[in-house]
Amino acid sequence: MSQPIVELCAVDKSYGSNQVLKNMSFSLKAGEVLGLFGHNGAGKSTMMKLILGLIEPDAGSVVALGHTPTDMGSQTYRRQFGYLPENVSFYDQLSGLDVLSYFAKLKGYRTKEVKRLLNDVGLTESAKRAVKTYSKGMRQRLGLAQALLGEPKLLLLDEPTVGLDPVATEDFYHMVDRLKDQGCAVILCSHVLPGVESHIDRAMIIKKGKQVTLGTLKELRHFAELPVEIKVRGVQVSTLPSALMNYVQISTKSNDPSVCFYVAQQEKLSVLRQLTQLPDIQDLDIRQPSLSDLYSYFQSEEAQTVTTEAQTQSVPLASRVEVTV
Amino acid sequence: MSQLLIVASKEFKDGFRNRWIIAITLIYAIFSLGLAYFGSAASGTVGFTSLETTIISLASLAVILIPLIALMLAYNTFVGEYEQGTMLLLLTYPISRTVLLLGKFLGQAVIMLVSAILGFGVAAMAIIINGEVDTTQALTAFSWFIVSASLLGWIFIALAYVISLSVKEKSQAAGLALVVWFFFVLVYDLGLLALLVVENGAISTQFLSSLLFFNPTDVFRLINYQVINASEYSGVLQLAQGNGNNLFSLLMVMSGWIIIPLAISSIIFKKREV
Structure with a gap:
């Protein structure tokens, strides 16, 4: 058994009196892609910030690539992951090349890498233009290039396909598939559900800071009995x-x-x-019920009871799923 | 160490790209040349008067201008990155907040230094080349002026960081920066003068003159009065005339005015959530 890349254990997090995450646990292995789905404010970004080491959990533990992310000595950890924030923004007056070079230098990588990445995301021609002239999609692609600096072992992507056209979205998912094959673990938050399903290994649906369900699509379909x-x-x-x-x-x-x-x-x-x-x-x-169907189902009120029931007896039922699906 | 330089060089290049360096240099050059040659126009003479008059009037103008320039250069440094969202990304990079803060400070400090050397250097060269003063004396006075002007600029950059890290919006930072400027440049000395009038000898001069150390703009002027060996101190600075504050201790006070705000900024930065 290989060490999990990310492991959250009974994590609670509150901002003031507002509890954002409740008893959150999951683990992620190398080469695994986890889709993280939930409404705005469900706790997706908070979960990413915990893994990034930007905030500390109130209770429970977070371990990523063998480090506690908030530790002072986690600088080596920070070189090994890539992060694409939601609505990524950059220094508008700088060119795409300058922006990416700056981030690459901070991570300790060379300019050669930067040119290759710009080429990978299709920004070579506009590399010398100021970022303020970029379209939403181009910014998003620059953000991706930034997240991919230095072949990360863990990728945290918050709404990665927002603003991308269908071709760029397809390219993006190919890139995720390729990284996954190289053993990179990926956590992917998205609101755009169609298209995601074939690229994720497991999906986690969260609602008001609580994990509603976690499993492969096959398992989710079974739990939901749609x-x-x-x-x-x-x-x-x-x-x-x-x-x-x-x-x-x-x-x-x-x-x-x-x-x-x-x-x-x-x-x-x-x-x-x-x-x-x-x-x-x-x-x-x-x-078959799509990810969108499953998402709406699990977000609806009745899901709560059904899931817990299904999860408690998941072993015998899961074997039945193999036959029926 | 290298990361400090990466951040510093980005800040410096930004200053270059945004025309900060050229603008500050031009302002310094114009007002120092102007004061050197037209400073006595009001009394009916045009042309260079004396090194002492030049340095003293330069210092009086610099205490107004340099804090304003430094605050404008730096007030946006952190709140701007928080607002545009780049701070979130930066903080996930392998760089500690202290190094990030010091790197930004170093970059902006070099901007102030380079502009001071170029801008005031031009005036010094003009005066020396025209042969109107003793070269060594002029070089010494201007070197001290450039050093102390840079220190003054760095102090207000450090103060701007405290502001920039304490507020949530750019506009608040700009407003607070203006308040800080107004306080140190105008209010503090007026308050001190008022105190002098009211106390009427009840408080020791020793104590009153030490109050000057709590205003970096006064310390800056004291350094330059000291260097030029001025015959007459102006305004509240008279409190310190003949006190024998040596240059070294004045420089220490200036350094304290840089280190303490930087330390406070660093603490706020570490506690601030993204």
Whole structure:
């Protein structure tokens, strides 16, 4: 077993009377990507600041790359991680090259590295222009280059894809995948849920400072027990056998000719068998609950009880999930 | 050590890029040349009068101008980085807050020093080249003037840091900087004068003259009066005339005025949450 890169153990943090994190625990291994999701003010940034060593926990412990981040001797630790803050900003009057060179020097890296990184994020041509002339996306890419200085072992990315166009977003996720393959651990906060799912190993959803759920998407789908959506074209609701009628939900969009069935994971195969035998069927789409669906579910009120229940008996259920998903 | 220099050189380059160095140099050069050659225009004569008159009027103008320049240069140093968000990023880098603070101070201190050497140096050269004074005497007086002017600038940079780290917004820092300037440049000496009038000999002169040490602008003027061996001290400075404060102790007082505010800034910086 390798040492975890980041380990939080029963961490509490308050600002005055406002408790921002409650009993937060998790660990992250090398080469693992953790998605951190929650509403604004849920405690995502506070968690990052704890790992960065900018603030100290009131209770519990934080260990990152074998260091306590707030320790005076953590300067070596600080060379090994990269951080992209939310709404990153730089010295506007300096050029992109100057900004990145300054940060590289502070971290003890050379200018050669800077040029390579600027090239990686596609800023070579505008490297000599002042940052104030940069678009939001360009600033974000400069922020990424800054976070990637010196091949970090741990990356903390707060809303990394905000302001990036689809191509740049795709490039960014490729970069994350590559770093992950090299053994870099990544914590990624995002509000933009579509697109993230295929790049994270586990997701943690937090709500008002508390961890609501933590697991792989497969596990989360299981905890949530959200139905699979099966969209069928060519059938008439009126002609459906009564066994299938229970799963139908009439579309609110009246011009949509397809019929939607919402089926529990366990019943998916049996329902599919019945559907494919319908004589008029033209087409069929299956959609697993997406990260967005899971997010809304876990943020909703009823999630609290369901999750704790599911987590307590997760072992036997998890084996069932393997079969059903 | 190297990180100190990285931060310092960035601050210095910023000062260069923002035209601070050129602007301060020009201001210094214009007012020192102006005072040297037109300082006595009011009395009907134009041209260089004497080294003593020049240094004394330079010192009187410098106590108003230099604190203002230094406060303007530095008030934004920390609150600005907090406001624009770069401080959050900087503090996650492998650099301690003390080194960051000292690096910024070093960079801005060099800006004040270089401008003083260039700006006042021009006036010194003009006076010397024209052969109107004894070269050694002029060089000594101007060297001390440049050193003490730089010290005065550094003191107000350090005071600006205390302000910059104590407030949440730039505009508050600017307002407080103005209050600090007003206090040391005008209020303090007026208060001291008022005290002199009221006490009417009840308080020892020894004590009263030591009150001058609590205003760095007075200490700055005392240094220059001392160097030029001025025959007549002006205003509240008369308290210290003939006191025999040696230059070394005056320089120590100036150094204290740099070190203490820097230490306070460093403590505030360490306690401040991002």
